[in-house]
Structures are given as C-alpha cells and as structure tokens.
Amino acid sequence: MTLAALEITSSYYLVLAAMVFTIGAVGVLTRRNVLVMFMCVELMLNAVNLSFVAFARALDDVTGQVIVFFVLVVAAAEVAVGLAIIVAIFRRRRHATADDLLALRG
C-alpha cells in the first residue's frame, strides 16, 4: 500500500460528513444541555457544508460552494439569535436543561 494508492476521493469526505452529521443528530436527541444541543446543530450544519463542498469539487460546479456561503450566513444569524435565547434562559433559571422548558406543552 503506497501513499499514491491512497488517493482521497470525494467518498471520503461524504463518509466524514455523514459521520459528523450522525454525531450531531444523536447529540441533539440525547443531550439535555441547551448549549450542547446547540453545538450539535452546528455540527449537523457543517457536515452538510462539507458534503456540499465535496460535491462541488467532484462535479466541478461552483454552485455547491455558493450554497455553503448561504448556510454560513444563516448559521451565523441563527447563532446570534440562539445564543441570545440561551443567555435569556440561563438568566432566568440556573441549571436549565431543555427538558425543563415545558411551557408550551399541549
């Protein structure tokens, strides 16, 4: 096995993206800390970004990269709003976990 044989194809990136996405999804589902859940959402977003870039490279189409910029912009906005909400929650109650936020239960 030579180094030359180890060519990094786009499948590698896609597999990595799938793994990161899964980690993120499982994190959102299992963790209770709001901040951690939030970071997991970011993981999922970036996994998707990674696969976009991989496809853009493989298909030689710049559209995928453009979409990544959109996702980054939206993620930045989301971070701003989301962190603000989290700060508000933490100010209100010390050890807030997501499961304590039941006010909108049907």
Next chain:
Amino acid sequence: MNASDILDYLGIIPLLPLAGAVILLLAGRRIGEPRAGWLATGMMALAFLGSLVALFALLSLPAEGRLQVNQVFTWLPAGTFSVGMGTQADPLSVTWLLLVTGVGLLIHLYSIGYMHGDPLFSRFFAYLNLFAASMLILVVADNLLMTFLGWEGVGLCSYLLISFWYRRNDAANAGKKAFVTNRVGDVGFLLAMFLIIATYGTLEYTAMAPAAEIISAGTATAIALLLMVGAMGKSAQLPLHLWLTDAMEGPTPVSALIHAATMVTAGVFLMCRAYPFLEVSHDASVVIMWIGAITALLAGTVAIVQPDIKRALAYSTISQLGYMFLAIGVGGYEAAVFMVLCHAFYKGCLFLGAGSVIHGNGDNQDMRIMGRYRKFLPVTAFAMVIAWLAIAGIPPFAGFWAKDEILVEAYAHGDYGVWIVGTAAALLTAVYMTRLIFLTFFGNARFEGADAALAVPVVSGGSDEGDPAVATAHGPHGSDGHDGDEDPFEDHPTVVFGEPPRPGRLHGHRPHESPVLMLVPIVVLAGLSAVGGLLNLPFGKLDFLHQFLEPVFEGAKGVKATTAQKLTAEGLSVLMALIGVSIALLVYRRGLRSPDRDPLVDRLRPVSTLTGSAYYWDAGVTRFVGGPGERGASWLNRVFDARIVDGAVNGTAWLFQRAGRAASRVQDGYVRRYALGILLGTVAVVCFVLLWAGR
C-alpha cells in the same frame, strides 16, 4: 345636459329623504318641534321636484326610448353572478316616484299639524322620511334584490310607525303582527329570487322580459306565484291581509301614507315589474285575478258593518287593493297603476279626513257616537264627501274611471266570473262608504253633550286653539301631552266589531275643525280625487297614463274593449254604485236611533256577525298560532332544535375536541422529541424519494 343625462341622477331622489332621516335621527331633539317637521317636509318637497324633473326628462325622450338604466356600482359580486346598485328610469318607476313623493309631501305637511305636541315629534318625522327613502329605493331599483332592500325598509318603517305609540300594548303588538305577517310573504319573495337566479343568473329587470320567453310555463308560474306571495304580504291580500287592520293602531298620517296610499301598493308595483312571467303563465294570472276578486268582495263585506272609522277604511283599502290585483290578473297593468294613483288620492283624503275627525273629537274612532260633524268640521266634511263620491264610483270622480277601467278589462278579457265578483264588490264599496260618511258627518248627533254643542253657533273652524267661547277637545296629540295612561281611549282607541260603544272623550267640549296645516293636504287630495280621472279618460287619445305606461308593458297581450263592452261594464258598475249609495242612504240617512243599534248589523244577523268578525279568520289564526302552533313550535324547540340541530353542532364540537386532545399529546414540550420527529420525518421522506419516486 340632455334628458338621459338627467335621468342618470335618479338615485338622488331617494337620498334626499334618507339624508333627512339621518339628520333627524342624529339631531332630531336639538332641531325641535316645528323645525324637524319642516325639515322632513322640505326633503320631500325636493324629492317631489326631482321626480317632476325626471318626469319631464322622460317625456322629452321618444316613447320607445323611455328606459334608462344606470348602474351606479356593483353591490354584491359573487363569481359569475353579481348584483348592482342602479336606477331604472322608465314610466312605471317615475309614476311611482311622483306618487310617493307627491302624496308623501302632503302627508308630511299634515303630520306637522297632527303630531303637534307629541314628545317624539322629531322621531316621527325621521321614521316618515326613512319610509319615503325606502319606498323610493324600492321603485327606482333596477333589479329585484335592490327592490327587496327597499321592500324590507318599508316593512321596517311600517313596524316602527305602527308601534309608534309603543307604550300602548295594542300598538306594540300590532307592529309585531305586521312585521311577522310580512315575513311570511317575504319568504315567497326570496324563493322567487332564488328561482330567478337559478334560471337566468341575473336579477335585473331589463333582462326579465327577453328571458321570460325562453323559460317553461311551469317555471314562470312558480316565479309569478312566489312573487305574488310576497305581494300578498305587503299588499294585504287574502290570506295574509290580517295585519293591515291592526296597523290602524299607528298614527293616522301613517295609516294614510303607508297603509293606504303607498307601501301597500308595493305589491302591485312588484307584479307590474314581473309582468313578463304573467304573460307566459296563464295559470298564475288566473290565480292572481281570483285572489284579487275574492279579496275585494270579502273585505267589502267586512267593511260594511265596522263601527270604527279607521278599521272600516282599512278593510276598504284591502278591498281596493283586491281590485288592483284583479286588474293585474286580467292583464290590465295600466288599469292597475291608474287605480293605484286614484286610490292614493281618495283613500289618502279619506284617511287624512278621518285623522282630522279623530283629532277634533278627543280621539274617538267610533262612528256610532259621531254624527252631524259637518257642522263642526265643514272643510273636512266637504273634502271627504268628494272622496266618498270618488271611491263609490260615481262619475265623473276619479274612482269611477279607475274602477270601471278594471271592470271593463275583466269583461273584455272574457273573465266573467271575476267581473261579476268585482261588480258586486263595487256595490259593497258604495254601501260602506256611504255608511261611513253619513254616520260621521250627517244624520243625528250622537256624541255626548251634542245638544249643547249644537245650540252654540259655530263661529270659526280651522284653528287648533278654537274659539274662546267654547273650549275645544284635545287628544293625546293636543296640549295635554301623553300622560293619560289610565284612560281607556289611550289604551284602546280602536273599536272592534261587537264592542259596545264607550262614552266619548269630549269632556263637554265640542268637536272642532283641524288647523289649516292639516286641512290643506286634505283639500288638495280631495281635488285630486275629483279630477284624477283626467289622467286616463277612456276616450280616443285622452288615455294619457295608458299611453305613457304602454312601452313598459311591451308585449303584454292587452285586450282592446269594444264600445259595447265598455258601456255594458261601466253602465252596470254605475248602476251598482247608485244602488249601493241608495241602500246605505235608506238605512243611515237619519243616522242611528241609538249608538248601540246599527240597523244594518241588526237586520243582517247572523251574517253581519260573521262578516263583522272578518269571518273569524284573524281569530282563527290567532287561536291556531297560540294553541297548536305554539305547542308545535315549542316541541320543535325542545326536541328538534335541542336534540337534532344542537346535537349535530355539539357533536361535531365534541368530536374535534376529543381529536384535538389526543393530538395534543404529541406536543409534550421535550425538544428532543420534536427533533426526533423531524429526523424520522426526514428519513421517511428520503426513503420515499430513494425507493419509490427515484425510479
């Protein structure tokens, strides 16, 4: 500005009294007593001027071109179907405009005198103006729905004005009765409109004549008869006539304007607008003709024994309206319109005269305790005598020409049955009107203190203050206001058949003539009932009204009566009128021997009991509605409404409540569950795309 431009502004005419009504309702109290009446009267005068302008504009157009429709705006757009607000200027609408504004103006003027001193003076004029506006909307409308708007408007005003003295229980109930009975008729009107929409998809009058030719006779019959049900309610035809006599609880100017001259002719107007259906459907025409004829006859038999002057006039109105429908049934639309005009003149005069009598003798309406009033109310007596000759059908007064044209039409049309019934009703008309006039103005004086009153020479009439030597009687509209609640006359001014005469309310005063303000309209209407026949003389080219209206009823299969037919029908009806007058003169020339003995009633027993009680129809309906009707309704309320209607509604609500409660479990507030849901959803969508849609 040429004639057709002017006719585009026809919509202004109803807006004038409407503006008056709005002003009076908002600021009536501040405007105060005489001025509120003058404001309303001024609005009517302007509307009358506008109608005159419309008439001359219409006359300046060629006879075939006298139809001007102006769509002002779309009122109800609903998909392909839409209803507009617009005006239709044609001879029919302009005739009615002149009638409503002209007679309305006179009666507004009269009311200023009649309602003097009433605490609700300005509100009365607001309602009166509102009525005029609704009636004008009804006639200028270019489609059925807008006419229905006016139709309901006049119904509302009728209710408000009948119950005007709402503290009186009878008046409040009479208003409700009129309103509810009219609702029954309105169901027919509504169904007719639904049927017309379903058949043609339009409610415009101009579309009806061409469209009526292509529908089946069955549909035309249904539409015509349903419209007739509406007309029966509004125009008090059998069997929905029973509200009109109770409507006499309202102030007398209201009886004159709404329940004699204008509103009750709305049914005639409607049937004139619906003539294309009648032309297609012979069956409907026959039904309408017979309803009219039977109404004319039966109402006449009831009128001849009524002791109450207003109730007698009310039955007379029902009878005369019957003539109008008879005319419509035999295809004599122009004759019906002619009758409407003449009837407005003489019946308006009679009602206003009756109002003057009631006003002048302490609110007594019982003719049995009147008599010899011509001494005290000379002007009223003179005017009412002219109106009497007119309604009795004595040539050359208006009623003769109008009634005889209808009878000639029926005769020439070959409908001998209705012709005989109509001629018999003419006899009754002469009898009851002669009786009314003689009991009131001639014969012996039967009111309390009659001898003393007659002994003092009458110095002057025509002033509400009266001469200082003899104080005059004042009713509740007089200076003593509205406070006599314990007074029997306050509660029941109406005298029903079979009730013994009550002592009058003159309190030693004597009957007095009404103020000039009230006498002017009476005299003008008397003059019109004398010469009204000139509108439509049946000689050669003198039938102006007929020529004017003919283009409206284009395609109507009218029959041209021969001279022989005319002479037969007219001769017989004049003969009948003379016989009727003679009979009544024979019986009532000297008045009554005593107030509780009416020779006609006594001699015709037990028939007079039957007719006097209006064939127990009203009592029967009351008993039915109060007994089985009420029980049935309460059963429906208890069982059908509570279980089935409410059950369906509540059941639906219960179902959705349960479903909602079950579904709300999903929303448990745990964010991770939501996230799981989103994830599973996404996986499901991806699986779907990969496994099925991708192929």
